[in-house]
Amino acid sequence: MIIDHEKLLGLANRIVTAGGSSPAEAAIVAGHLVEANLRGHDSHGVGMLVAYVRDLDAGTLKINQSLEIVSDTGTISVWDAHAGYGQVVARQAVEWAIEAAKKHGVAVNGLRNAHHIGRVGTYGEIAARAGMVALHFVNVASGSPGVAPFRGREGRFLTNPVCIAIPGTDNNEPILLDFATSRVALGKVRVAHNAGKPMLDGALLDHAGQPTTDPSVMYTEPRGVVLPFGEHKGSGLALVCELLAGAIVGSTSVTSSTPPERGILNGMLSIVIDPARLSTRDSMMSEIDDMISWVKSAKPADPDLPVLVAGEPEQLARAQRIADGIEVDDTTWGQLMDIAERYQIRLES
Numbered sequence: 081m082i083i084d085h086e087k088l089l090g091l092a093n094r095i096v097t098a099g100g101s102s103p104a105e106a107a108i109v110a111g112h113l114v115e116a117n118l119r120g121h122d123s124h125g126v127g128m129l130v131a132y133v134r135d136l137d138a139g140t141l142k143i144n145q146s147l148e149i150v151s152d153t154g155t156i157s158v159w160d161a162h163a164g165y166g167q168v169v170a171r172q173a174v175e176w177a178i179e180a181a182k183k184h185g186v187a188v189n190g191l192r193n194a195h196h197i198g199r200v201g202t203y204g205e206i207a208a209r210a211g212m213v214a215l216h217f218v219n220v221a222s223g224s225p226g227v228a229p230f231r232g233r234e235g236r237f238l239t240n241p242v243c244i245a246i247p248g249t250d251n252n253e254p255i256l257l258d259f260a261t262s263r264v265a266l267g268k269v270r271v272a273h274n275a276g277k278p279m280l281d282g283a284l285l286d287h288a289g290q291p292t293t294d295p296s297v298m299y300t301e302p303r304g305v306v307l308p309f310g311e312h313k314g315s316g317l318a319l320v321c322e323l324l325a326g327a328i329v330g331s332t333s334v335t336s337s338t339p340p341e342r343g344i345l346n347g348m349l350s351i352v353i354d355p356a357r358l359s360t361r362d363s364m365m366s367e368i369d370d371m372i373s374w375v376k377s378a379k380p381a382d383p384d385l386p387v388l389v390a391g392e393p394e395q396l397a398r399a400q401r402i403a404d405g406i407e408v409d410d411t412t413w414g415q416l417m418d419i420a421e422r423y424q425i426r427l428e429s
Contacts (some may be wrong), residue, residue: 216349
C-alpha cells in the first residue's frame with residue numbers, strides 16, 4: 081500500500097493521542113516516526129507503533145513522563161527518562177546540549193532508560209542544523225539480545241547505533257553518519273519478515289549457526305541471530321556503545337540478568353561540540369565543501385549509481401517519498417488497522 085505522508089502522519093498522531101499522550105507529545109512521536117519512513121528507514125517508522133501499543137499495555141512505556149535530571153554541571157548532565165517516549169526526551173536532551181555547547185564550546189548528556197528513541201539521525205540533524213558537531217552512542221535493552229558478537233552464534237547485543245553529524249554549508253547538506261552496529265537493523269528484519277522478502281546475504285545466522293537469508297529465523301524458536309557489520313569492527317563498536325550508553329551513563333544494559341518483559345529501553349551518550357571554537361567558520365565551510373567535492377569526484381563503479389556521501393541516501397529517499405508516497409507492507413498496515421479499530425479511529429479519506 082502506498083500512502084501519502086500527510087495521511088500517515090495524521091493516522092500516527094491519532095494513534096499516539098488515543099494512547100493518552102498530550103497533543104505536544106503525540107506530535108513529536110508521530111512526526112519522528114513518519115520522518116523515519118520518509119528518510120527510507122521503515123524499520124524506525126510507523127510500524128514501531130505496534131510495539132509501542134504493546135509496551136503501553138504492559139506498562140513499560142510511560143506517557144507524558146517528566147524526566148528526572150540526575151545531575152547538571154552546566155557542561156555535563158545526566159537525565160533519567162523513566163521509560164518515557166524516547167523521541168520526546170532524546171530531543172530535549174540534544175537541545176539542552178546544543179545550548180550548553182553554545183555557551184561553553186562542548187556539552188555532554190547522558191540519557192538513561194528512555195523508551196525507544198527511534199531514528200538516531202534525527203538528533204544529529206537537529207544539532208547539525210544548529211551549526212554543531214554531534215556524536216551519539218546508543219545502547220538497546222529490549223528482551224533477548226539478537227545480535228551476535230564477532231565469531232559468535234548467540235545474541236549478546238542489540239543494534240546499538242552510532243550517529244555522527246557535521247554541519248552543512250551553503251553548498252552542501254549536513255554530513256549525517258547514522259548506522260546500526262549490526263549488519264542490518266532488527267527493524268529491517270521485521271519489515272522483510274512482514275513483507276515476505278529475503279534478507280541480504282551475510283546478515284543472518286539460523287539457530288544452528290548457518291548463514292541464511294530467511295528473516296523468519298528471528299521470529300521462531302530456537303532463534304537465530306543478526307551478525308555485526310564488518311565482523312570484529314561492528315562487534316567492537318557494539319560493545320563500546322553498550323558500555324558508553326549503558327554502564328558509563330548508568331542506563332539499563334543488555335545482560336542475562338535483565339528481564340525480557342521490560343519493553344524497549346535506550347541509553348544515549350551525546351557529545352555536542354561548537355566547531356567555531358576549533359576553526360574559523362569560513363575556513364571550515366570551505367574545507368567541508370572541498371572534501372565533499374573530492375569524494376564525489378571519484379568515478380562510480382556502476383555508472384548508474386553515483387558516488388554518495390553520508391546523509392545523501394536519506395535526502396534522496398525523502399524527496400522521492402514525498403512525491404510518490406510511502407510504501408507500507410500489508411502485514412504492518414493490517415496491524416495498524418487493528419490498532420485503529422481498537423482505539424475507534426476513523427481513517428481520513
